[in-house]
Amino acid sequence: MTTDQSAEGYSFEDIQLIASNVLKQTRHKPSIGIICGSGLGGLADIVQDAETVPYSSIPEFPVTTVKGHEGKLVFGYLEGKPVVLMRGRFHYYEGYPMWKVAMPVRVMKAMGISTLIVTNAAGGLNENFKTGDLMILRDHIDLPGLTGECVLIGKNDDRFGPRFPAMVGTYDSELIELAKETAVNLGYSSILREGTYIMIGGPSFETVAESRLLRNWGADAVGMSTVPESVVAKHCGIRVFGISLITDMCSLSYDAANATTHEEVLAIGEKRAGDLQKLICAMIGNMNLNNN
Numbered sequence: 446m447t448t449d450q451s452a453e454g455y456s457f458e459d460i461q462l463i464a465s466n467v468l469k470q471t472r473h474k475p476s477i478g479i480i481c482g483s484g485l486g487g488l489a490d491i492v493q494d495a496e497t498v499p500y501s502s503i504p505e506f507p508v509t510t511v512k513g514h515e516g517k518l519v520f521g522y523l524e525g526k527p528v529v530l531m532r533g534r535f536h537y538y539e540g541y542p543m544w545k546v547a548m549p550v551r552v553m554k555a556m557g558i559s560t561l562i563v564t565n566a567a568g569g570l571n572e573n574f575k576t577g578d579l580m581i582l583r584d585h586i587d588l589p590g591l592t593g594e595c596v597l598i599g600k601n602d603d604r605f606g607p608r609f610p611a612m613v614g615t616y617d618s619e620l621i622e623l624a625k626e627t628a629v630n631l632g633y634s635s636i637l638r639e640g641t642y643i644m645i646g647g648p649s650f651e652t653v654a655e656s657r658l659l660r661n662w663g664a665d666a667v668g669m670s671t672v673p674e675s676v677v678a679k680h681c682g683i684r685v686f687g688i689s690l691i692t693d694m695c696s697l698s699y700d701a702a703n704a705t706t707h708e709e710v711l712a713i714g715e716k717r718a719g720d721l722q723k724l725i726c727a728m729i730g731n732m733n734l735n736n737n
């Protein structure tokens with residue numbers, strides 16, 4: 446590697462090298478990348494003609510340390526479309542610099558993906574939501590970014606994307622419409638929501654006062670991931686679709702205060718991930734890959 450990894454991240458050449466090393470380990474050439482959130486990796490089990498590349502076999506790839514995140518790339522087909530799934534993502538609270546958290550997105554771009562589906566488990570802030578709902582990301586609030594930890598900090602290489610990328614429209618409106626139509630066809634209208642996801646650094650869950658603050662800021666759901674990946678994807682011209690499984694409701698009042706646990710997040714993931722998987726598969730089936 447040619448760069449000072451602690452400050453800048455991997456160079457453009459480094460990323461191409463990592464991508465070509467990975468592609469040597471599979472026969473597949475993916476068009477769609479999917480990042481699996483906490484407890485949501487089961488989608489990988491239904492990939493057809495699957496080939497697995499463990500992160501440990503990829504030089505310079507980080508390792509996953511969080512329960513519910515296995516560390517492997519799964520290549521193959523969903524609904525006849527070539528995909529690569531990240532079964533396990535990286536989080537800032539694991540101690541990785543922000544650029545490293547999102548580095549696999551640049552690797553997937555170098556492998557040829559043009560569409561990214563980002564999934565996560567999130568806490569509901571919008572009082573109309575309930576546990577088990579699916580929330581399409583219309584927008585996000587990059588709280589770490591707003592406080593000086595934007596994933597794009599450091600020297601910019603224009604081959605990745607522009608110095609000052611627009612973030613309006615990060616979540617592709619055609620894919621949002623496709624998700625809504627697909628959800629109606631699946632009979633999911635009553636669990637489908639749309640809203641704004643806010644990223645906190647974690648790993649501590651929110652206090653009641655913090656949840657109230659995040660809600661007042663206009664966030665509908667909160668989590669500790671996704672935003673750096675979406676920002677890097679938008680920066681390098683990938684169209685993005687984001688979706689949260691609401692695994693718990695954040696307490697907005699002390700009367701109702703009940704502490705969220707990661708075990709609860711994983712348990713709801715296990716129980717409700719099927720709905721998310723069906724929605725994503727049906728969307729992929731209807732996706733036009735020549736559209737972007």
Ligand SMILES: O=P(O)(O)O[C@H]1O[C@H](CO)[C@@H](O)[C@H]1O
Nearest residue numbers: 482483565566669670707710
């Ligand atoms: O965002 P994903 O990876 O789905 O995980 C969510 O679940 C964990 C907390 O239970 C946090 O890592 C939070 O971000």
